[in-house]
Amino acid sequence: MTRIPHAMSDEPNPLRALGLDRLRRRTSMKWRAYPDDVLPLWVAEMDVPLAEPVVRALTDALALGDTGYPAGTGYAEALAAFAEKRWGWDGLAVERTAIVPDVMLGVVEMLRLVTGPGDPVVVNSPVYPPFYQFVEHMDRQVVEAPLGPDLRLDLDTLDETFRRVTGGGRRAALLLCNPHNPTGTAHTADELAAVAALADRHGVRVVADEIHAPLTAAGVAFVPYLSVPGGESGLSLMSASKAWNLAGLKAALAIAGPAAAADLARLPEEVSHGPSHFGIIAHSAALRDGTGWLDALLAGLDDNRRLLADLLAEHLPAVAHRPAEATYLAWLDCRALGLGDDPAEVFLRRGRVALNSGTPFGTGGAGHVRMNLATSPELITEAVRRMASALD
Incomplete structure (x- = not known):
């Protein structure tokens, strides 16, 4: 595949x-969960204006009174065209989407x-x-196959876990989280092919959450699992x-590989009633016409990753950090600071x-925090300054 990251x-x-x-005039979760003296760099919302093509598409729909029920395959067609141009992947078949x-x-x-x-669902903590x-809410059993020390998929652990959970033909x-949240790891084609081989060997089905797919760092390629x-x-x-x-504009696409088309065909029709027509309009416009805006965002995120690395080296050198290959998140290992399992609580209370506290992310999360870098350099700088002051 020829990719244009x-x-x-x-x-x-x-x-x-x-x-x-x-x-601070926003009413969404990021800006309403904490008092005004708190800098919110937690939940995955970005501090950006909407891309102009999205604003235009929504404004045109409002002017037409086009606020009814969704119809057609425009969203899937827009994503398929984006995937072919961006990732060199021509295998996203519109007829295998929902x-x-x-x-x-x-x-x-x-x-x-x-x-x-009751069936097991393996996750990479x-x-x-x-x-x-x-x-857990849907009555399945979560089984962890933790990432390796390098924060990449541990294939030996995955092999052993698959063998254990499928014992007796279960x-x-x-x-699969691809790219991985919270570490920002972009799984390679070789890693994903190895996962697919293990899944086939043990009879495990793979469901991939690829919501962060467009958000790769410079020089890093996203690889769709189905490819x-x-x-x-x-x-x-x-x-x-x-x-x-x-x-806030709800819509997503489920995509089946060729051998999973029959599975997707069993999806209840009423599931398609959940997406917002406005959401589909917005998402389709973004994928079709918002790539210039996306490229400007990605360049800004690259700058912010470098800025964070410099700030940590200067103000919090004991914090271990690997700049993310994808997402707009940073996973910070704060265990050397001696703040216990939940350093996020200390940074909030004192700084x-x-x-985000690392503990809800499962095994490997204690002593870590997740930082949202999708904000201005000024707010990142102030946040790190406050974090350092929390140690005084």
Whole structure:
């Protein structure tokens, strides 16, 4: 596959567009969960204005009164064109897609197709906390196969875990995070092909959460799970919500590999009633016409990753940190600071900066925090300054 991870853009960096006063007027979770004296660098919302093509598409729909029920395959067609141009992947077949309300509800529906009540679902911890919450709520058993010390997939651990959970012919699934949240690891084609081979050997079905797919660092390629040898029986969830900050405009796509088409065909029709028509309009516009804005964002995120590395080296040298290959998240190992299992609580109480605690991410999360870098350089600088002051 010929991939174009991202290119130079003439558009301004959207991460520098909004000041703190304007951001505090927002009513979404990021800006309403804490008092005004707290800097919120936690939940995965971005401090950016909407891409102009998205604003235009929504404004045009409002002017038309186009606020009814969703119809057609425009979203899937937009994603397929984006995937071919961006990732060199021409295997996203529109006829093997279905609209779902959002990625995590789509994950639930895909797991229902390939597992039953009580069946094990393997996750690679530390991992996005809703993987635990949603899977347990749907009466499946979460089984951890932790990442290795290098924060990459540990294939030996995965092999042993698959062998254990499928003993006696039991059904099982792997809920794969690609790219990985919170570490920002972009799994390689070789790693994903090895996962597919292990899954095939043990009879494990793979469901891939690929919501962060467009958000790669310079020089890093995203590899769709369904594109690798052996991925044909997988199911993937994708969305424009993370890359274009559209979480409040609900829509996502479930995508089946060629060998999983019959599974996706069993998806109940009523699931397609969940996505918002406005969400589909917004996501489709982003994928079709918002790539210039995305490239400007990606360049800004590259700058922010370098800035964070410099700030930590200067103010918090004991914090271990690997710059992420993807996502707009940073996973910080604070164990050397002596702040216990939940350093986020200390940074909030003493420094008035809100980060995600590592403990809900499962095994490997204690002593860590997750920082959201999708904000201005000024707020990142102030956040690290406050974190350092919390140690005084």
